[in-house]
Amino acid sequence: MLERPCAPDQTPRTFALHGVRDAFFARVAPRLIEVMRAHGYDQDPEYGDETNIVFYFPGPERPYGFFRRGKRNFVIAVAQMPPMAALPATMPRPFYWVVTETAANLGALFVPTPEGERLCFITPERGYYSVQTTPETFAEALFVAIEPLARARLLLHFEIAFDLPEAVWERAAPVREQIRQAGQWLHARGLLPDPCDDEDIPPKTRSFLWHMFRITGISYGNMSARDPEGAGLWITASGIDKARIDPHGGDVMLITGVDPETSLIRVRMPVHLEGRLRHRRPSVDSAGLWWVYQAFPQIGWMLHFHGDVVDTEGTVLTDFNYPCGTDLEGQALVRGFGLVDNPALAVVRMPFHGCWASGGVTDNGFERVYAELTRRGTVSTPPLSTVGLLSVDEIRALAGVVRRH
Structure with a gap:
């Protein structure tokens, strides 16, 4: 008998924020909370081992020692990077610390550039892409990029x-x-x-x-x-x-x-x-x-x-x-x-x-x-990792569509 993938997890959708409460956190967190709630996620005041999505703000000092509390936690490390003249075509090695040092599932980096602030995503598999955002749209862009990933369940038993x-x-x-x-x-x-x-x-x-x-x-x-x-x-x-x-x-x-x-x-x-x-x-x-x-x-x-x-x-x-x-x-x-x-x-x-x-x-x-x-x-670069800036609609279009080339 063919063994099929297990049914999707039906755990209630929750999120929490954790980490350094600095000026960057004060700027990003309120809009992020608003968007997550608008999409049906309930906020956990203090996240636990059943919380679905945890936004971790490591702060500028890059502290070690953040460890999720449960296997169900999907951790996004959210950090602000120093200004750059332009985003490089491939992932800069220093960007990878946000994943390796926090054991996060995804890194979300806010990078100031002369053309405006860019939201860059770093995956543990060395994937790298950036999204066009504004102060009004960054939280929606972040949600669109992470929500399909956060529904995934690790199979490591x-x-x-x-x-x-x-x-x-x-x-x-x-x-x-x-x-x-x-x-x-x-x-x-x-x-x-x-x-x-x-x-x-x-x-x-x-x-x-x-x-x-x-x-x-x-x-x-x-x-x-x-x-x-x-x-x-x-x-x-x-x-x-x-x-x-x-x-x-x-x-x-x-x-x-x-x-x-x-x-x-x-x-x-x-x-x-x-x-x-x-x-x-x-x-x-x-x-x-x-x-x-x-x-x-x-x-x-x-x-x-x-x-x-x-x-x-x-x-x-x-x-x-x-x-x-x-x-x-x-x-x-x-x-x-x-x-x-x-x-x-x-x-x-x-x-x-x-x-x-x-x-x-x-x-x-x-x-x-x-x-x-x-x-x-x-x-050696993962697919699409050198495509440059994507729009929120382009990121959304990836979800649920398998493309034959």
Whole structure:
């Protein structure tokens, strides 16, 4: 039976504001509260672990130590940046701190320029775009950009059993070796960039990511393959260096199912790796990719990287930049692969996030993926991240529309 993505969350819509109450907060907060209430969100005076959206104002001193109180919290870090003569075409590295230092789901940066103040958005996947706003419209622009994202639910509940037969583990060694080689292939083309330097993420933030989400580190992209004997889905682990995958030491893990009701992700690994994998989890995209492989049995291999292809003809652009590891990301991918002519050799792109490239059920499935990506050409910037200024209507138009190119 095909396991479908779980039903949308029906939790009441709430929001809260938290952080430094300075002059910037005093200017932005009242209008933001007004717009959120107008769209049906109730304000929590003090946010809790069930609050949907949390606007965090870190202040000019960039304080460390903000940690959300629950997995349901969708955190937007709202900050004012120093004036700039012009916005750069690609994301300035200093902009990324607002995401890495606060573990936020999205950064919203107000940047003064000679042409007026610009509202720039930074995604954890290195997406970067800016919106035309005025003092009267910035709050509506902020709402339009975040509301589809805030409805997404993280699917990071794993159950790992160390009971995989050694014979199955050994039989799949060639698959894991090809996944290792795929990581090297992406790295050689600059498609596995480091999201940030180690010093960009304070130790307290790293500790928080583990205790809240069981995430051991931050790294980009993933590689996956269908087990040729039907045992499940082999996928890279979260937080590892994907340019240096150890195919025998637990850097590639076996997903055996995703519960359609609870979204619990079931994992099996051999007992000889139990001690080594106590703090290891599969890719945060595991549930969504499981849905894709289930929906399209002709797909045998897949590469995901936070970049784009040059030749987009025949690709599909999904409807929004849904966060990694969420139900809406997985559902968007299923819709996207359903629109291509041949799901077994396709590229699905997500705005401000990245690409998923598939290969068929063959022994050399990655070779076909390599050839297709080489033919199209690749860049390390996520889709649409260099388009310049967008209008509020253009951002709104992305929501709910899947585009075939």
